[in-house]
Amino acid sequence: MMTSIKKTLLSAAAAAALAISSGAFAASQADFDAAYAAASAELKKAKSMGNAWRDTGKMLKKAEAAAKEGNFGKAIGIARDAKFQAQAAQEQAASQASAGNPGYLY
Amino acid sequence: MKLKKLAIAAVCAFVAGSVYADKKTTETTPAEDVNTYRDYFMKRFPGVPLEEYANGVYAIDKVSRDNWEAVEEFPPYEPMIEDGETMWNTPFANGKTYGSCFNDDPAQRKNYPHWDDARKTVVTLPMAINECRTANGEKPLKYKKGAIANLLAYMAYESRGQKPTAEIPNDDALAAYNKGKQVYFARRGQFNFNCASCHMQSAGQKARADILSPALGHTTGWPVYRSKWGELGTLHRRYGGCMKQMRAAPYKAQGEEFRNLEYFMTHMNKDIEFNGPSARK
Numbered sequence: 314m315m316t317s318i319k320k321t322l323l324s325a326a327a328a329a330a331l332a333i334s335s336g337a338f339a340a341s342q343a344d345f346d347a348a349y350a351a352a353s354a355e356l357k358k359a360k361s362m363g364n365a366w367r368d369t370g371k372m373l374k375k376a377e378a379a380a381k382e383g384n385f386g387k388a389i390g391i392a393r394d395a396k397f398q399a400q401a402a403q404e405q406a407a408s409q410a411s412a413g414n415p416g417y418l419y
Numbered sequence: 420m421k422l423k424k425l426a427i428a429a430v431c432a433f434v435a436g437s438v439y440a441d442k443k444t445t446e447t448t449p450a451e452d453v454n455t456y457r458d459y460f461m462k463r464f465p466g467v468p469l470e471e472y473a474n475g476v477y478a479i480d481k482v483s484r485d486n487w488e489a490v491e492e493f494p495p496y497e498p499m500i501e502d503g504e505t506m507w508n509t510p511f512a513n514g515k516t517y518g519s520c521f522n523d524d525p526a527q528r529k530n531y532p533h534w535d536d537a538r539k540t541v542v543t544l545p546m547a548i549n550e551c552r553t554a555n556g557e558k559p560l561k562y563k564k565g566a567i568a569n570l571l572a573y574m575a576y577e578s579r580g581q582k583p584t585a586e587i588p589n590d591d592a593l594a595a596y597n598k599g600k601q602v603y604f605a606r607r608g609q610f611n612f613n614c615a616s617c618h619m620q621s622a623g624q625k626a627r628a629d630i631l632s633p634a635l636g637h638t639t640g641w642p643v644y645r646s647k648w649g650e651l652g653t654l655h656r657r658y659g660g661c662m663k664q665m666r667a668a669p670y671k672a673q674g675e676e677f678r679n680l681e682y683f684m685t686h687m688n689k690d691i692e693f694n695g696p697s698a699r700k
């Protein structure tokens with residue numbers, strides 16, 4: 314019983330992997346555009362809070378370059394990382410808005 | 420018995436919390452801040468006199484100091500002081516000179532940065548230099564290196580021995596000071612560092628092959644000939660470099676954030692002589 318479940322699961326996973334590699338779920342320009350727009354909007358917010366991270370803008374440029382080469386999967390991955398950075402920067406800015414003397418000085 | 424232990428633990432936690440808690444930007448006054456920073460460094464580096472902090476890391480590390488003293492025998496910034504002096508004496512196209520904006524006295528370091536109440540902003544010396552240029556029909560200079568650094572070197576050299584004041588005359592000025600303080604202590608960038616992470620908390624410790632310099636005295640020796648740069652650079656150029664090292668996007672040189680930061684840091688350095696230009700690793 315256990316072995317047949319295992320086999321079924323394995324074949325399902327293999328089928329999924331095949332489907333992905335054959336492009337059944339391949340990312341498109343539209344997917345990239347959406348991911349890029351979302352990341353850009355978050356970066357804009359971080360900048361308006363005076364706290365963008367150093368490499369987020371560069372990451373968006375890299376994502377654009379990958380998309381131009383048709384590598385949408387990679388491009389979307391980078392854009393999502395950039396979005397994460399921009400959101401983390403916003404969170405950081407909000408938490409530091411009233412930063413003053415650290416406790417260790419006393 | 421258990422209750423007693425719990426109560427003691429609670430009291431200890433409360434006391435520890437209230438003593439070591441981080442302060443909010445406006446929770447301490449500028450005068451309290453100056454005392455706090457000085458006390459911290461006096462305890463951290465016992466025996467180092469206050470005025471020595473003008474020399475950065477060379478105040479606290481003998482080997483670095485020996486090397487620096489050897490460099491200072493033939494100061495690498497000397498030709499730039501001469502270039503700056505030439506700039507000071509060379510008339511603009513309209514026949515006037517920089518002297519017309521600065522009471523014919525290049526020793527201006529003690530007057531900057533200052534709070535300009537009419538304009539509600541902090542005015543730094545590089546900003547005043549560029550305002551002098553534009554008022555006389557000249558193009559403004561770039562703020563990080565080159566000609567402005569040379570002129571600043573000459574003016575700083577003429578100002579050696581002056582002490583910073585960075586007075587805080589009213590509530591608007593205090594707000595600018597506090598903004599600068601917030602910039603100093605706000606953690607930022609991918610590394611989640613603030614200026615104090617390196618220059619207060621870790622001052623004297625090593626970051627790879629470099630010894631981190633103490634925050635006290637940081638604004639006194641500019642412009643600086645940095646061996647890493649191989650040229651003279653301005654304070655705001657270094658501010659930008661620090662932010663990049665934290666993996667944060669830097670603010671603009673002479674933008675409001677950095678001018679407020681300079682105001683805060685200069686106030687911290689009250690009573691420590693200006694000794695620019697200087698040489699650093």
